[in-house]
Amino acid sequence: MSKVPAIRVLSVDDHPLLREGVATLINNEPDMTMVAEAASGLEAVQGFREHKPDVTLMDLRLPDMSGIDAMMAILREFPEARIVMLTTFEGDVEIQRALEAGARGYLLKSMPPSDLLDVIRQVHAGKKRIPPEVASQLAEHMGDELLTQREIEVLRAVADGNRNRDIAEKLFISEETVKVHIKHIMEKLHASDRTDAVAIGVRRGIIHL
């Protein structure tokens, strides 16, 4: 019989226990093997360089940089890298950003391990896999306009408790312009006021507290 080489996996997560769980799961599968672990974005890039895993499982929030940034760093160097996000539920914007940046899959830590194995195999075979829970969350806000970079800056400043006048000073624009930005933000997010806008922005992963 012909022996197929095992799928070599890299796990990136700042929770040792989670990595341990992934390692146990992976190494119990005959056709998979865990080749490395990383607890931060930098470690992830180094680990990828060193081991060239077939599939990388990447958490979204890491101590040094976001998982998306870490993924982009890897993809710049290895465009054919197969990376799957594995995270607790985040807003639809995070999901979208991850997929646009080149993630081959998006898994939730609450999913059954069998789904995880399934997606790893599919991604290794060159496919993309987005589970229905994630896809439907994504579809929820399909038509919605995205905030511009400037609007996100303003929203962050609002979330920090700044008045319009303070935001104007910090961004070197007039208070009137700030108001226009906030008006657009509230329209795009369907928010009733600035506080609601911040809450929605956080829920959807547009900003972080």
Add this chain to the structure above:
Amino acid sequence: MSKVPAIRVLSVDDHPLLREGVATLINNEPDMTMVAEAASGLEAVQGFREHKPDVTLMDLRLPDMSGIDAMMAILREFPEARIVMLTTFEGDVEIQRALEAGARGYLLKSMPPSDLLDVIRQVHAGKKRIPPEVASQLAEHMGDELLTQREIEVLRAVADGNRNRDIAEKLFISEETVKVHIKHIMEKLHASDRTDAVAIGVRRGIIHL
């Protein structure tokens, strides 16, 4: 030589991979054994009734109820239960509530597994263990006055994007009273306005989005 009975552990977390990691870690220790797992608060209570574990590891956010509520439910029935919170970082208020409600320890998922084992042994021996990272976070807001239940209700309503008038209607009080509550909230949280109050409330674990 006398054989000491192993420490029997129950793990409560809605992430299967995390539970798997805990199980692997525990079962690799000669003096510990994993007797059950639970993915929700209800399962946790049932699992405790059935197995009477020596130490219970409990996540803070579960699908059906908060980990603190689940812990309180268990403690009502078994006051001598030894429960340790094991979670990602939450606000100081969550930590305080957990400890006041009877948690014997508070661990972060980002800590090294050896710390976890250490705390389990200490708690099993009847001690309480709060790691320094957690303790210092707790000390940060030691002098601060806590929000009253009513104030938390109002803050939740603010976070939902309600105007003062709407809050007044929903809580069956006058708009003036709502203003007084919000003034007190902002003073206690050192917030510059209602939006800041919501942001701080979320960061400190007083409310959730």
Add this chain to the structure above:
DNA sequence: AAGACAATCACCCGAAAGAAGTATTTAAAG
């Protein structure tokens, strides 16, 4: 070149929010 969009600024106006003070009622704590 035309059109679309993002970012900028201005002026007006009414609605809301926030600051400060006073006061009553009830409930808990001493």
Add this chain to the structure above:
DNA sequence: CTTTAAATACTTCTTTCGGGTGATTGTCTT
């Protein structure tokens, strides 16, 4: 039985916010 704390309510005053309308500039796309 006081004292304290929480929740309630009202008045006055100032500041801030948010809606509407309109305009300019630069960039990018078609």
